[in-house]
Amino acid sequence: MSDEVATDGGAVVESEEPASGGSGGSALSRLRERDDFVVVASAAALVVFPFLLVDVLGAVGDVIGLSIGGYTGLPSLVLIYGIIVIGFNLLLGYTGLLSFGHAAFFGSAAYSAALFSQIVPSPLLMVVVGTLVATLLAWPIGFVSIRRSGVYFAVLTLTFGQALYFYALGPGSWLTNGDNGFSNIEADGLFLGALPFDAQLTPLPILDSYTVMYGFAAIAMLVAIWVGNRIINSPYGLIFEALGENEERVEFVGLNVFRYKLMAFVISAIFAGVGGALFVIHEQYIHPTTGLYWIQSGDFVIMTVLGGTGSLVGPVFGALVFEYVANVVSGVSLPAIGSIGSLWRFVLGAVFVTIVWVFPRGIYGAFADLAALVNGGGGEGGDSTDPAATDGGERE
Amino acid sequence: MARDTTALSRRDVLKTSGAAGVAGLAGLAGCTGGGGGDSEYPALGNYPVEGDEVVFGFNVPQSGSYSQEGADELRGYNLAVEHLNNGGGWVDDWEDLSGEGVLDKTVTAVEGDTATDPDTARQSATRMINRDNAIMITGGSSSGVAIAVQGLCQEEKVLFQCCITHSNDTTGSECVRYSFREMFNAYMTGQALAPVLRDEYGEDLNFYQLYADYSWGQTQQASMEQFFTEVGGWSQIESVPTPLGTSDYSSYLSDVPRDETDVLVLNHYGLDAANSLPQAIEAGLDQDMEIVVPLYNRLMAEAASGSIDGIFGTADWNWQLEDDASQSFVEVYRAEHDRAPSYGARIAYTQTLQYAAAVERAGTFYPPEVIRQLEGHEYSGAGLGEESMRACDHQAQRDVLVMQGASEQEQTEDKLLNIVSQTPRGDIGYACDAGPAAECELGEYGDE
Numbered sequence A: 001m002s003d004e005v006a007t008d009g010g011a012v013v014e015s016e017e018p019a020s021g022g023s024g025g026s027a028l029s030r031l032r033e034r035d036d037f038v039v040v041a042s043a044a045a046l047v048v049f050p051f052l053l054v055d056v057l058g059a060v061g062d063v064i065g066l067s068i069g070g071y072t073g074l075p076s077l078v079l080i081y082g083i084i085v086i087g088f089n090l091l092l093g094y095t096g097l098l099s100f101g102h103a104a105f106f107g108s109a110a111y112s113a114a115l116f117s118q119i120v121p122s123p124l125l126m127v128v129v130g131t132l133v134a135t136l137l138a139w140p141i142g143f144v145s146i147r148r149s150g151v152y153f154a155v156l157t158l159t160f161g162q163a164l165y166f167y168a169l170g171p172g173s174w175l176t177n178g179d180n181g182f183s184n185i186e187a188d189g190l191f192l193g194a195l196p197f198d199a200q201l202t203p204l205p206i207l208d209s210y211t212v213m214y215g216f217a218a219i220a221m222l223v224a225i226w227v228g229n230r231i232i233n234s235p236y237g238l239i240f241e242a243l244g245e246n247e248e249r250v251e252f253v254g255l256n257v258f259r260y261k262l263m264a265f266v267i268s269a270i271f272a273g274v275g276g277a278l279f280v281i282h283e284q285y286i287h288p289t290t291g292l293y294w295i296q297s298g299d300f301v302i303m304t305v306l307g308g309t310g311s312l313v314g315p316v317f318g319a320l321v322f323e324y325v326a327n328v329v330s331g332v333s334l335p336a337i338g339s340i341g342s343l344w345r346f347v348l349g350a351v352f353v354t355i356v357w358v359f360p361r362g363i364y365g366a367f368a369d370l371a372a373l374v375n376g377g378g379g380e381g382g383d384s385t386d387p388a389a390t391d392g393g394e395r396e
Numbered sequence B: 001m002a003r004d005t006t007a008l009s010r011r012d013v014l015k016t017s018g019a020a021g022v023a024g025l026a027g028l029a030g031c032t033g034g035g036g037g038d039s040e041y042p043a044l045g046n047y048p049v050e051g052d053e054v055v056f057g058f059n060v061p062q063s064g065s066y067s068q069e070g071a072d073e074l075r076g077y078n079l080a081v082e083h084l085n086n087g088g089g090w091v092d093d094w095e096d097l098s099g100e101g102v103l104d105k106t107v108t109a110v111e112g113d114t115a116t117d118p119d120t121a122r123q124s125a126t127r128m129i130n131r132d133n134a135i136m137i138t139g140g141s142s143s144g145v146a147i148a149v150q151g152l153c154q155e156e157k158v159l160f161q162c163c164i165t166h167s168n169d170t171t172g173s174e175c176v177r178y179s180f181r182e183m184f185n186a187y188m189t190g191q192a193l194a195p196v197l198r199d200e201y202g203e204d205l206n207f208y209q210l211y212a213d214y215s216w217g218q219t220q221q222a223s224m225e226q227f228f229t230e231v232g233g234w235s236q237i238e239s240v241p242t243p244l245g246t247s248d249y250s251s252y253l254s255d256v257p258r259d260e261t262d263v264l265v266l267n268h269y270g271l272d273a274a275n276s277l278p279q280a281i282e283a284g285l286d287q288d289m290e291i292v293v294p295l296y297n298r299l300m301a302e303a304a305s306g307s308i309d310g311i312f313g314t315a316d317w318n319w320q321l322e323d324d325a326s327q328s329f330v331e332v333y334r335a336e337h338d339r340a341p342s343y344g345a346r347i348a349y350t351q352t353l354q355y356a357a358a359v360e361r362a363g364t365f366y367p368p369e370v371i372r373q374l375e376g377h378e379y380s381g382a383g384l385g386e387e388s389m390r391a392c393d394h395q396a397q398r399d400v401l402v403m404q405g406a407s408e409q410e411q412t413e414d415k416l417l418n419i420v421s422q423t424p425r426g427d428i429g430y431a432c433d434a435g436p437a438a439e440c441e442l443g444e445y446g447d448e
Helices: A003-020 A023-033 A035-064 A074-095 A103-119 A123-145 A150-169 A212-232 A235-245 A247-253 A257-283 A294-307 A314-327 A341-358 A362-378 A381-395 B002-017 B019-028 B067-086 B118-130 B143-156 B186-201 B215-232 B250-254 B270-282 B298-308 B324-337 B343-362 B367-374 B435-439
Strands: B053-060 B106-113 B136-139 B159-162 B206-212 B235-242 B263-267 B290-295 B312-315 B387-389 B400-405 B417-423
Touching: A035 A074, A035 A212, A074 A212, A074 A235, A074 A257, A074 A294, A074 A314, A103 A123, A103 A150, A103 A257, A103 A294, A123 A150, A123 A257, A150 A294, A212 A235, A212 A257, A235 A247, A235 A257, A247 A257, A294 A314, A294 A341, A294 A362, A314 A341, A314 A362, A314 B118, A341 A362, A341 B106, B053 B067, B053 B118, B053 B343, B067 B106, B067 B136, B067 B298, B067 B324, B067 B343, B106 B118, B118 B136, B118 B143, B136 B143, B136 B343, B143 B159, B143 B215, B159 B343, B159 B367, B186 B215, B186 B290, B186 B312, B186 B400, B186 B417, B206 B215, B215 B235, B215 B263, B215 B290, B250 B270, B263 B270, B270 B290, B270 B298, B298 B400, B312 B417, B324 B343, B343 B367
Parallel strands: B053 B106, B053 B136, B136 B159, B206 B235, B206 B263, B263 B290, B290 B312
Antiparallel strands: B312 B400, B400 B417
């Protein structure tokens, strides 16, 4: 699909659609843009998520004889990565910048939150401090890297990330405890430890995957979705999207491209910082390889592309699939093949190739196509090509 | 910590209800009467074990630089499980063990891949603890991994039995109450190796070190420096870090000053050593100086083949040892896998049986009681003569083998190294207030 044609076509279709298109489709899309609807829908999803992931899958696993259910820590982990990739997608999916150094923001936030917990063991303040450090770090790194684009930008961000990794592992080990990992994190619960993170939210034994940590991560997730949605649906976010489509045109309009790109970079780093601080609260441990190594940045890219760039919550599905394969599928033992173990990256690769091949717009894109198909089939037969065209327009 | 959520909170509820039980225990232990062993302790970690099965978690590297070690460890673990359930091997010789499971429960196992990465290892262990209810985790083939996982196990109140981890920090500055180590450490390697090298190569020499830049390599090079300097009166020219997983060492090796250096110490392990040693030989460094590889393993010896001829190092254990325990282990292992076991397999096997025997002695899976049974335990029958699991730092006090590489003609599939000496445990080790142990604070049992 060539750039220009699609963009022009998209513009035409979009402007026409509200006038000519069916009432159902546009009403839904208008609803989708409303903040409160997005937040309420996400909250509903977050309420059922751990139950589905841990208990329902666990029950299914018992029936088929494979342990495919998650464990209680997994839902929070998925949300934490989800928050990061929502921000990462603002950069990759909307602004079109591929950063390979976001581990730097994730890791530095994690380490600074961990160090801060030694002074004040408050999870909320840890998140604030971690995010602040990530933001302050993103400014200079962005300032230098944004001057180049494409591969050069990716490699520059990668370089900064790796520099921090080597610092944390070697010269900075007086601060980070180096290769032994940092585990003296002094935050076990909210409100001065009155609500331990591993306590349950409800007394019902059936809902034991709903913990204080999950609630904490879920609230952070809702805030992230709300903020992400605000940004995307604001004029400011529109410029991000425009930058992703055609930088030159944005420049011709008279906007300062550099400034907007830098802001997109910093905003995505803020999300990564929140995620990093939450990660260290959740794990109670951080190691240079986890926090700062370039593979972590690569994982963010994979999650985002897998879930689907160009939609707000799409990447969260990518985070879900990634963490599920890494943490659950890797422990599955198949009758004929034996234990999957180290093959989990292979499994992930197969999933990735399949998804990207069959559904170029990722998992979320697949859902959207499916919904469009159902809607189109149910409504007017003649319109069935229309959603596809619309999607094609939105995609670029 | 945060991840164990369900289990822990369920435990918390039980803990509160069992608070009376704790008080009772402290005051009138035994007076609970009729308590059939397991019901007398409050819930802790994955205790109590429900059902007829008990789950062990084997967390080994199945990918990454140490994956061959991991495969060997798993062979040892699976052999241990089989013997615990059905008898055989050392289970028949150790009086604590019955060969009918552990406390009449059948042992089952779950496996995970650490990928030689601390966080992957922790997530894998978390899954075993939370979802599979593993009562004991064991494995690892990197000190970074062992330290990360033992920290998690301390929080979760689940026992961790270290497998291959040679860093001083594991039972030194990073030690925890819930972890025990059968393997020796870099400090003991230095103590065993230095006198042999002094006798062999002489005094007042200059040595130059390369070391893998992570937890193990760092403490390893520090220990070498300490003992070569103290024992042989040698002096260090320089000690250079190399990144873990380096495949080309030529730039590091070309920096070695050939005229001044008498001994080159390669503190590398596994695949790293399999790369650095042959490259050093190829560069002709062995013409100008002696080369030492402080910690041998089979993978490295196999890959380096002819290069190890005459090179000194240490090993945890070797199948050529002639005591009954070693021979009986070699026999059962060979029957199963058709070759001699590596020391990784022995540690895996030993650590699993050690845990099971401690549970039998304690008469319960309740972790604090099991820990107390392991602490200060004197044992033999693990292939290295008399050993003890020291209470103050959970480090086994045991003999250390000094090895020398066999010549290429001498080498067979199993025999790659010759045993030079078995340094008795009395000659090595350190007091509880010295060496790495001085930095160790074990933390809580969980029933205080």
